[in-house]
Amino acid sequence: EAGVAQSPRYKIIEKRQSVAFWCNPISGHATLYWYQQILGQGPKLLIQFQNNGVVDDSQLPKDRFSAERLKGVDSTLKIQPAKLEDSAVYLCASSGRLGYEQYFGPGTRLTVT
Amino acid sequence: AQTVTQSQPEMSVQEAETVTLSCTYDTSESNYYLFWYKQPPSRQMILVIRQEAYKQQNATENRFSVNFQKAAKSFSLKISDSQLGDTAMYFCAFSYTGTASKLTFGTGTRLQVTL
Numbered sequence: 001e002a003g004v005a006q007s008p009r010y011k012i013i014e015k016r017q018s019v020a021f022w023c024n025p026i027s028g029h030a031t032l033y034w035y036q037q038i039l040g041q042g043p044k045l046l047i048q049f050q051n052n053g054v055v056d057d058s059q060l061p062k063d064r065f066s067a068e069r070l071k072g073v074d075s076t077l078k079i080q081p082a083k084l085e086d087s088a089v090y091l092c093a094s095s096g097r098l099g100y101e102q103y104f105g106p107g108t109r110l111t112v113t
Numbered sequence: 114a115q116t117v118t119q120s121q122p123e124m125s126v127q128e129a130e131t132v133t134l135s136c137t138y139d140t141s142e143s144n145y146y147l148f149w150y151k152q153p154p155s156r157q158m159i160l161v162i163r164q165e166a167y168k169q170q171n172a173t174e175n176r177f178s179v180n181f182q183k184a185a186k187s188f189s190l191k192i193s194d195s196q197l198g199d200t201a202m203y204f205c206a207f208s209y210t211g212t213a214s215k216l217t218f219g220t221g222t223r224l225q226v227t228l
Contacts, residue, residue: 042218104158
């Protein structure tokens with residue numbers, strides 16, 4: 001079975017620009033997560049979707065970050081405008097019936113200059 | 114809210130030796146899951162082992178085993194017969210039970226396996 005796909009793998013932008021990341025979860029997985037991993041830290045949840053509804057977005061900086069999961073499959077995470085402190089790896093994960101088992105994608109490394 | 118603490122930023126072990134990574138956590142819940150994840154330089158986060166809090170028996174997966182001390186809120190990972198491919202960041206993580214609960218991660222331990 002195919003794993004979680006993410007693109008792009010790397011992105012470099014200047015501050016105040018916008019950027020979007022894409023995630024395709026494992027087929028049939030209802031739950032999708034976006035985590036932010038700053039260098040030297042563990043991943044931190046930004047937003048969690050159950051099908052196409054938001055379960056938890058309490059840690060999402062809503063003034064600049066947005067995310068959607070249309071039709072309960074693919075998801076897009078957007079940052080507009082980006083700040084220097086947004087430099088991080090953005091990880092997407094999904095889980096199926098066994099909700100405690102999350103499968104991670106390869107991540108997108110964002111550098112904001 | 115739950116917290117996860119990993120007090121060893123870096124560790125080193127020789128090939129074929131045994132190493133133990135430490136993790137403590139804090140929660141008021143009585144039932145939950147604990148995990149160890151491995152993140153190689155390629156960044157793909159891989160599940161190493163899982164422990165359900167209601168189970169007294171420590172989980173084991175081949176060369177990987179845990180020492181789960183519920184009263185002490187301690188969850189250490191033992192890697193036996195270390196291999197060069199074990200070189201990675203190791204993250205301890207917590208989640209509540211129930212459908213699709215988020216993971217709360219520690220800050221990680223960088224493990225280097227040497228010849």
